[in-house]
Amino acid sequence: MPDNAYKLIPADFDPVPSLKTLADSSVTAVTTLSTELGAIGIGVSVSGEVPSALGLAREALEAQGFEAKVGQTLIVPQRSGTTLIAVGVGDVGGVAGSLTAANMRDIGAAFARAAHRSSRIGLDVVGATTLDSEDSGRLLTEGVLLARYRFNELKPSSKHVPLTALEILVPADEVERVSAGVRTGCVTARATCLARDLANTPPGYLTATDFGNIAEKLGPQHGLSVHVFDKEQIIAERLGGLLAVNAGSVEEPRMIQVRYTPDDATGHLALVGKGIMYDSGGISLKPSDPMHLLMKMDMAGAAAAFAAMTALKELGCTTRVTAFLMCTDNMPSGSASKLGDVFTVRNGMTVEIQNTDAEGRLVMSDALVLAAEEKPDAIVDIATLTGAALAALGTHTAPVLGNNQELVDQTKASSAATDESIWQLPLEHRYRKQLDTEVADISNLGGKFAGATTAALFLNEFVDGVPWAHLDIAGTMQVDADDLWRSQGATGFGARLLTDLALNFVPPATTKS
Template structure:
């Protein structure tokens, strides 16, 4: 990928190392040509004969077959076996299958050729089952190795699935889908894990252009001169302290015949020091290279739109800069002039994400889309409210929020809806400008969303505050330590079904999901 010269960074460095090593995923009826075979064992029913152990023997080893458990049974010859817990067969679903497959990935971290057998579908659609199994193994094996001179674990090269009772073609289609969705998340993880010096706003624009060429979406990049001409004072104001120019990156997926138009707006703060309102030097400060996780999730999702057959028009706006202090940085009390004319009083320079997104939201609504979804690592309040397991969602259109929630359920990227309580809007009032960028000490996730609502112009809108689940402190199921890529699969799932129904409660060829 094209990068600007930097004497401290080798030209060979790529911000998306996983682009170079995608596993080949197939559905087969013979798993003899792999290094390791995982076999799903349920807590009820017969134990598959190929493990060579009875349930009593497995129990004596401590293997209880609960979802997420695994027992390695090594042999002198390949392939060795891994018993993988599947839980009760009656409870089997896409989520349990994804987690069971992830347990295999964790149990065989060095195997380059992996096989996985599912002896019983248990009522799960074969295509959905194969997709979930693929996602579980591939995502659990993810490691960011872009800056390691000697990676400790080899990448997964081959994944073969055997689903008893399923037609190869049907399950194969699901595996292919799972490979694409896992790739979307891996791209988002790569970008979010990359240090800020290795991935500036101009760098991310270069990456987007290259990914667009590869995966079939259009990219338009707006530089500083264009942003000035466009009146994007929110983005430019935050950028004032940086030696790196800001970039607004527009992504477009425009299939023929698409009637609905979904727009995604992402926060792309490449590094957030807090600006003049400097953050304390604690572990959270170290994670602020991940403050562009919303933009990364959108870009990851875009790599999968064409191959997933998304029928609606999808536009992405990524508002990108770093937020650092300097002699030229914006300060408390400044008033920023945004696109569309709204003025914003700066009460805290660490509430910068909403400032850069204000310009992008105005540009988005100027195109009169069917709906807008904002995605951002926006507030620590979201993390404090819900912890690291789920994101906050809320919005001005319940039908759209419900669709976001349904996509979250389908992908196991969990969200919880908070109320868009407009009684808190007065906290954002300013004596000198149209609005201020900070509310009171409480309900921070809600007041941040209320700020964004001022710029959506009554378009159906839903918001995802992904500060909590943006990263994992340790490996957990298919979530690998580091950046999780949260939102990439959720947004892709939302876009896949968006053409069939319009937000705002109306339908066009299908009902809104509950």
């Protein structure tokens, strides 16, 4: 192991600080808000009466530019005591379904950001909406907790105020249902924040070995069995792709296998996560630009998959889920894989490396073979795989591709439920020939165009016909600035989507589209 003393890593450094922060936060449904709250958010629709608690008429609100649009907020100054915040809920007006689930989550997030100076806050918006009360509890909880997230473990100068209490005001007959939603929202928010923590942690503080240690520590706490494969075991398992990417690094690779096995499982879903702890590009060195700086997040797929696994038991998931997390960094050195090198995947296929910066698909090839060997009902992989995904769909939407439309449709349904936006791209097999090479079965580079598709076509070679869907989260892994429930830095994209998919998974009736 290298001498990391120059980093002066604190002995008490916690790579997943949000778990303690969330554990210290209390979220409750109440019939009367406490008097000691620092801020209270009050829902205001674009029409109808303005709640008298605000003490302002609509004309006064509009004079300040407040139109009650969804997620709009206005701080109403008080002489003393609790700060009041007008929170726009849009045009509810008694029209059923006019407020979407995504709107509700955004309302919670917008309020949480407006109340960022207060540790104890209350929210009175449930009565202003037409959504199911349990859904409202979940969505508001997710919005508030995700918006108040910060990774400050290495920033002692931060003035961020941690959230210690959120009270959601509800009618007495709705407390039980809203509370049930709150419990679910706390679990899904915790999973997302775990994924964010892992992706935000600097690469020198979170190696593949560290990730394995964290999985072994947290897994059993959430009903998971964890098996971490070290380098010698990886060699024994013939995981040539993982070893090829790791060849230039002084840090050992890890393959982390995580299993959730409920009684009387209703199906078996396999997850595969790309865990490149830091991606320099290898010999095909990346330029030193802002994207290179973000390559500590090239393990965001593995982080999301593992985080989703931690939510399953508490949410009563009946699907058996097995995850394979492929972890290593990708570094240039005298021992690094070279352009033109050929390695052998676990299933015996040979791969020519035409670009060492197309490394994610190399480590995932082995994992997909391992997953397919288990004969699951379906495989879903998640990876920060291509710049082409970012170029095509930007930073808010991830492409999904797959060999089975039933599975892709289930993934899209989970995307809609969680507001983790995806868009289906075609698995266009006419591009497959771009992966041909004279010296091996396949190359890891597919040409200048359709990069997201050719990367998916490469992965498709290793699923052995099992229904499979691929999420390319290169564009959605992070945001440069706070954006409603997306906090600056790693977004944790995929953690809630995969959780929802596992909870609602139905084995596809067809084997291949």
